[in-house]
Amino acid sequence: MEATYLARIVDPLIAELMTEVPAVSLIGPRAAGKTTTALRHAASVVHLDRPGDATVFRIDPDAALRGLPEPVLLDEWQEAPEVLGAVKRNVDADPRPGRYILTGSVRAELDAHTWPGTGRVIHVRMTGLTARERFGDATEKPFIDRIVRPGSLDLRLPESCPDTRDYVDLALSGTFPEPALRLSARGRRRWFDSYVQQLLTRDVAAVEPRRDPERLRRFFEALALNTAGVVDSATLYRAAGINIKTANAYENLLSNVFVLDVVPAWFSNRLKRLAQGPKRYLIDAALLGAAVGADTETVLRDPDLLGRLIDTFVAEQLRAELAVSDHRPRMHHLRQEGGRREIDILIELAGHRVIGIEVKASTGPNRDSGRHLAWLRDELGDRFVHGLVLHTGRHIYELGDRITAAPICTLWA
Template identity: 25%
Template sequence: MIERKIKKEILQLLEEFPAVGLLGPRQVGKTTLSEILAEELKPTPVYLDLETPSNLARIEEPESYFDLQTGKLIILDEIQRVPELFAILRGVIDRKRKKGHRTGQFLILGSASLELLKQSSETLAGRIAYKELTGLMIDEVGNEKTGELWLRGGFPDSFMANSDEASLRWRQNFISTYLERDVPQFGGRVPANSLRLLWTMLAHNQGTQLNVAQLGANLGVTAPTAKRYIELLEDLLLVRVIRPWAGNIAKRLVKSPKIYIRDSGLTHALLNIATLDDLMGHPIVGASWEGFVIENLISNLPIGATYWFYRTAAGAEIDLVIEKGSKNRIAIEIKRSIAPKVSKGFYIGCEDIEATHKYVVYPGDERFSLGDNVTAISLPEIMNVISQKNEINKTAR
C-alpha cells in the first residue's frame, strides 16, 4: 500500500469543515483512501457506496438516516449518482452544527463534473472544502521509480501491475470503460468513437497549443462541439489546459492555451507505447516528459500559487511559470536531455516576466549552474523547492 500524501490534508480539513469533497477520476484511489481514513477515525465512519442498490435503500429517507448517524463521519461515495442529496445535506449540516457538531460530518467522494461542482457550490457554500486526489506522484513512490511511474502513469492499479504489458492492458481497458460507461453519465450524448479519436489526437499533440477549430475539422464536428468535448475531458480531470501568462508588457503574447493529457500512462496507452524502450524511440518522448513533470510540479504547489506558460509571437517561451504573489515568479524550462541547454527564447522570456528564479528541470540527479542565474535541477528537488511555502520568498531576498 502506497501512503498518499493528501491523507493528512483530508484529516485536517475534516477538523475544520462540516464537509470535505474529495474529487478525482475513477480508479485513482478515492475509495481506498476513504477506507484507510475510516480505519483510523473514531467512532468508525459510515460508508455508503451510492452505486449499490443496498446502500441507496438505506437513504430512501436521507434526512432521518443522517440524523441517526450524528457524531459519526458519513462517507458518500460516487455522489454524482444522487445529486439531489446536495440540497438535503445543507439542512442536515446546519442542524448538526446547532447541536455542536460543527466539523467532520461528511466526506464526499466523486468523479469530478461541472454538475457536481455546481450543485455543491450553490447549496454548500461555506460548508465544504475541496481537495483533488491526483494519480501517484514521485514523492509518493520514490525517486528510483521515476521511469516506471512515467511510463505507466499514476493510476495505482496501472503503476503496481505485475508487468508493463499488464499495466498497458489495464490502461487500455480503463480508456474503453471510461468512454463507454462513465462519459455518457457526465456528458450526455457524446459519441464514444469521436471522443476516443479526440483523446488520441491530444496524445499525439501533447503539450501543444490548443486549436479547437482544427480538432473539430479532424473530428468532423463544429468547433463549439469540439470545445464541449475538451471541456468534458478537462472536467473529468483527464486533461489539463494551461492558460498563457498575460502580464502587462508591451509584447505580442499568444492567447491560445496549451493542453496536456494529465496522466502520462494514458498518453502512452493511447499511442500503444508499451515499454520504456518504445517510449525513448517515440517522437512524443519530449512532450510526454514535459507533461509528466508539469503534473508533478502542479501537485506540489502551495496554496495561493498559480501556474501559466509564457510565449510571445517572436518566439520567447517558458514551459511553466509559477507565481506566488506579485514579486515572486519562478520560470521553469523542462528538458529531457541529461545535458540540458537553455534556448535564447527562455532567457528573453525570463527578462519579460521579471523572473525571480530560473530553473531547468532535467532527468539527472545533480544540481548545477547553467549560467545567468539559471539552475539545472532534478524533478524531485524542484518539487521540494516549490512545495515549501516560504522557499520562494526566502530565496528571492
C-alpha cells in the same frame, strides 16, 4: 489497507480541513484513490454504489444520516444525490467541523441547476500517485515551497537518479494506484486500454449521453498526440473530423471528468505579444501511451513523442502539489506569438511572483537551454523567483543568476 496504503500529498490538508470545516469533497479522476484516502479520515462509511444503501438514502437521506459515527464518508454520492441536500441541511443546523467526507464523480454537480454545497462543502482536488508519494516523502514540503524558501535553493538528489529510459518507463506506468503499484507492464497496458475505453463510452456518457463515442475517441487521440503542446483548436477538431462547437464541448467534457488539464497562458502588461492560447495536458502521461499505442521503445525512437511524454510527466508531478502549497500557486505556460520565446511551465505565486520551468528530455542542458528563462528574469526583475531547466541527466548546476539545471528526480528527492 494498513500494509499497502501510501501516504498521499493531500492527507495533511484533509486532516487540517476536517478540524475546521464540516464537510470536504474529494474530487479528481476515476481510480485516483479518492475512496482509499477518504477512508483514512472517516469513522464510518456509506457505499452509495450499493443498491440497498442508495435506496435508503434516496427515500429519507436525513434519517439515514442520523446517528452515523462522524466523520461519515459518503462514497459515490452521485448515486443518491439527494444525500447532498441532507448534508446541507445538517451542516446548516450544526456546523461542527469534521462531519462529512464526500467522494464520487462530478455527474450530479454538472446535472444540477445549482450546487447546494457552495459555502458548505470544501473541494479538495486529488490526482493520481506522484513519484514523491511512491519513492519519496509525501509529508515533505511541496517542491514549489522549497524553491521559494528564502536564503537558499533547496534542491536535492535521490540515492538513485533515473536515466531517460527510466523516466519513460515511470511515465508509462501511470499515476493510477492499481496499475502503477500492482500490475506488470502487460497488465498496465491492458488496464489503460480498458480505462480509455470505459472513459469514452461510459464515464463521459454518464455526463453527456448524446456524445458520439467514435468521434470523441478521435478527438481524444488528437489531444494525446498534442499533449503538452500549444496547438490551435482548429488543428484538433480537423484531426478529429468534427466542428469547433463539438470540439469545445468534448474539451469541456474531458476537463469535467478530470482527464484533461487546460493550462492557461500567462499574461503580463510588461511583456509584449504574448500568445493567449492554452496548453493542453492529459492528466496522466500513461494515457498518451494508451491512446496512441506507444511503449517505451516507441517513445525513445520518437523525439517529439519523448518530449511530450516527459513534459506531461513533469506537469502531473507539479499539479498534485498546487492544492497544498502555502503560496497559492497557479500553473500557466508562456509563449510569444510565433513561438519566438516560450516557457513550458510557469508557476505564478501570490504577489505575482513567478517560477519558470523548462523541461528537457536531454541529459546535459547548457546555458542556451535557459535563455528564455534568462529573458523572463531580465524582464520581471524581483518578481522572478527562480528558473529551472529540469532534465533527464544526473547533475545539478547553475546556468546563470537564479537559473539552475536540475534532474527531474529533484521533484521527489
